[in-house]
Amino acid sequence: MSDENGQNSGKPEKHSAGAELVLPIAGLIFTIYYFTTIIDVPWTAQVSAFFVGTILIGLIIALIVRTTLAVRRGDSSWSVAPLIAPKSYVPKRLALLGLTLSYVFFIEWGGFTITTFLFLLCAMLLLSGGKNKGLILSLSLALSVGGYFLFIVAFNTRFPRGPVETMLHGVF
Amino acid sequence: MEIDWGLFVELFARTFTFWWVILPAILLGLIVGAIPGFSAANTIIILLPMTLAMEPEIGLIFMVALYASSRMGAGIPAILVNIPGTAGAAATPLDGYPMTKQGRGQQALAISFVSSVFGGLLTTILALLAMPWLSQVAYHLHSVEMIVIMLFGISLIATIAAKDTLKGLIAGFFGLMIGYIGADVVYETPRGTFGFLELYDKVPLIPALVGLFAVSEAFAVIEGESILTKRGKEAMQKAGWAETWEGVRLAISRWWHIIWTSIIGLVIGVVPGAGAAIASFVAYQQSKTFSKTPELYGTGHLEGLVAPESANNGVTSGTLIPLLVIGVPGGATAAIMAVVLQYHGVAVGPDLFDSQPELAYGAFTAMAVTYALMILTVLPLARYMSKITVVSTTYMAPIIISFTLVGAFVPRAYVFDMYLALAFGVIGYVARKTGYHVAAILIGVILGPLLENYFLRALRISQGDIMVIFSSNLGNIMWVLLIISLFVPMYLDKRRKRLSKQAIPITTDC
Incomplete structure (x- = not known):
């Protein structure tokens, strides 16, 4: 409650409800796509998905109606700000996503050791803003080489293998 | 099968002499359990x-010790960095990770270790004593009953959704x-x-787990210098051995909670194919249902951590029962154990208890000894493991x-599967x-595909009659229990709110 001096009487910040609809809309699109893949299949393949999918669509519609009413009342807005907040981290986050995609793309050919080393080095330098280069270099090297010896040499795990692993296979 | 106490004592004493096998297996199990994608079965x-090169008895002890310790290992990253090592630890971060953020990671690890060890130890001893009767559970739990068990687990969604249903x-x-x-x-x-x-063979669980928990968490935490809150950081700096002992004390103070949630794990573990994930979800949901403080769950609540950790370790001994008593493996690891034993010419099944009791009962004594040795070796490490949370998010x-x-x-x-994990990371x-x-x-x-599997199986058996889900007495009792566990909390919550509303005027008058 606001006091007599009018403290806390300023307009409360609107709830950014637009962001909350991103996942349900993705779910809605996926469910519709899923339904298109089971139209002509035996009932055993349909029954559970139709049951769950129909409930999901109903729930999503209920959320859209709830959000629309809240926006019309002025309690919420269609803003998607929470999804990208804080804005200052957006470039770093996108760059990290790009690095991660490159990591997954190149690991098939480069193998675990060298690709992991490059990914760790670049990602840590990105997040640190270029500080502590020596520490980051040694950490990346230690983790990728340590990972090679622990998982590939010691445990003989099915890690992605590339030129480094092939070259060292005869040695270890 | 009559209980031969002399044999048990002899087996326990003999198993302790294999400490040199058990200790390395514990260490290995903790490591593979803590890394998503690795499991006891894979290892x-x-x-x-x-x-295969070991004597059957030593090989069995090694596998059992690795299996039990990997279950505990899976809870460590779940608590410290919000990344469950396996699906069986997926309910652990619900309350474990909030504790870490508050700077109580060391305490949370100690609680997890004590709950896991006592839950595992208790259910192993129970399994050993009640094996003839417990083995019958698998005969009574068919598709219909499994549907209700799945629904117990799925109803946790509603429990988690308490803030915005x-x-x-x-x-x-x-x-x-x-x-x-x-x-x-x-x-x-x-x-x-x-x-x-x-994707024809369903969505693989590990990429889903890695993406939803680990990748999404990594992209979220870069906003801060550390995963700890400001108060959490201060608490971590002050933390000493006392934090570990406080965790032990808190876990022991919930001894009754450990007992009944680990028994949930044992019973679910006996059912072939059920598994630790279902057990931990069901235990968490039941724990919250019967709690006096359900509103605290999800905020770093002691019982919210004790329940899944006790239950998923209760599963460990449960999965061995169908393997040893009826020759049906209760899970992937048990299936591999069966292969190793068969390679040595050991046929698992009821005859094993007469022909080679040291192997049949020995599997359980090995598990009990593993848990006993594990608490001694792991508990002192809680203090050092928890230090990982002070590492900067940059690294x-x-x-x-x-x-x-x-x-x-x-x-x-x-x-x-790596792309799939990344896609789940974006969703997360x-x-x-x-x-x-x-x-x-x-x-x-x-649980979705499991529920569909059991549901379709029940329908096929009944030739499409949907009423089959109410066709068994045990199933009907479970349906009633499910309805009670869903509606009683709602009633209690309403009653609590009504009482607190009535209490306000009285307080004001005073």
Whole structure:
């Protein structure tokens, strides 16, 4: 409650409800796509998905109606700000996503050791803003080489293998 | 099968002499359990040449010790960095990770260790004593009863969704739809696969787990210098051995909670194919249902951590029962153990208790001894393990991303699974940022296909009669219990609110 001096009487910040609809809309699109893949299949393949999918669509519609009413009342807005907040981290986050995609793309050919080393080095330098280069270099090297010896040499795990692993296979 | 106390004492004493096998297996189990993508089953397969070369008894002790310790290991990253090592630890971060953020990571680890060890130890001894009767559980739990058990687990979605039911249910049902991706169990018709052959065999769990928990967490934590809150950091700086002992004390103070939630794990573990994930979800849901403080769950609540950790370790001994008593493995690890024993000419099944009791009962004594040795070796490490939380996110986020993504590759050796983990990471990130619970999505992904499987099996047996789900007495009792466990909390919550409203005027008058 606001006091007599009018403290806390300023307009409360609107709830950014637009962001909350991103996942349900993705779910809605996926469910519709899923339904298109089971139209002509035996009932055993349909029954559970139709049951769950129909409930999901109903729930999503209920959320859209709830959000629309809240926006019309002025309690919420269609803003998607929470999804990208804080804005200052957006470039770093996108760059990290790009690095991660490159990591997954190149690991098939480069193998675990060298690709992991490059990914760790670049990602840590990105997040640190270029500080502590020596520490980051040694950490990346230690983790990728340590990972090679622990998982590939010691445990003989099915890690992605590339030129480094092939070259060292005869040695270890 | 009569209980021969003399044999048990002799077996316990004999198993202790194999400490030199058990201790390395514990260490290995803790490591593989803590890394997503690695599991006791995978590790035993990798080490198969070694276990095949061992004497059957030593090989069995090694496998059992590795299995039990990997279960505990899976809870460590779940608590410290919000990344469950296996699906069985997926309910652990619900309250474990909030404790870490508050700077109580060391305490949370101690609680987890004590709950796991006592839950595991108790159920192992119970399994040993009640094996003839427990083995019958698997005969009584058919598709119909399993449907109700699955629904117990799925109802956790509603429990998690307490703050915003609509959003919680959307997350859970979205997870269920994702879980239905893949070929159907009867006609193998591909559904919702986007044309990817890699998805015909359902959505693999490890990439889902890695993406929803680890990758999304890594992208979210880079906003801060550390995963700890400001108060958490201060608490961590002051932390000493007292924190570990406080964790031990708190866990022991909930001894009754450990007992009944680990028994849930034991009973679910006896059912072939059920598994630790279901047990931990059901235990968490039941724990919250019967709690006097359900509103504290999800905020770093002691009982919310004790329940899943006791239950998933209760499963460990449960899965060995059908293997040893009726020759049906209760899970993947038990199946590999059966292969190793058969290689040595040991036929698992009821005859084993007469022909080679040291192996049949020895599996359980090995598990009990493992748990006893584990608490001594792991508890002192809690203080040092928890220090990982003070590592800057600058270093931690890339390490989490790279090692967990490679972990997603390991089970099937498909690079596709790494892309899949990344896609789940994006879903998880959006969910975190917009107030949806990633655990609710994961519950759907894990339990959705299992529920469909049992449901279709029941329908096929009854030739399409839907009323089959009410056809068994045990099943009907379970339906009643399910309805009670769903509606009693709502009634109690309303009653609590009504009483607190009535109490306000009285307080004001005073």
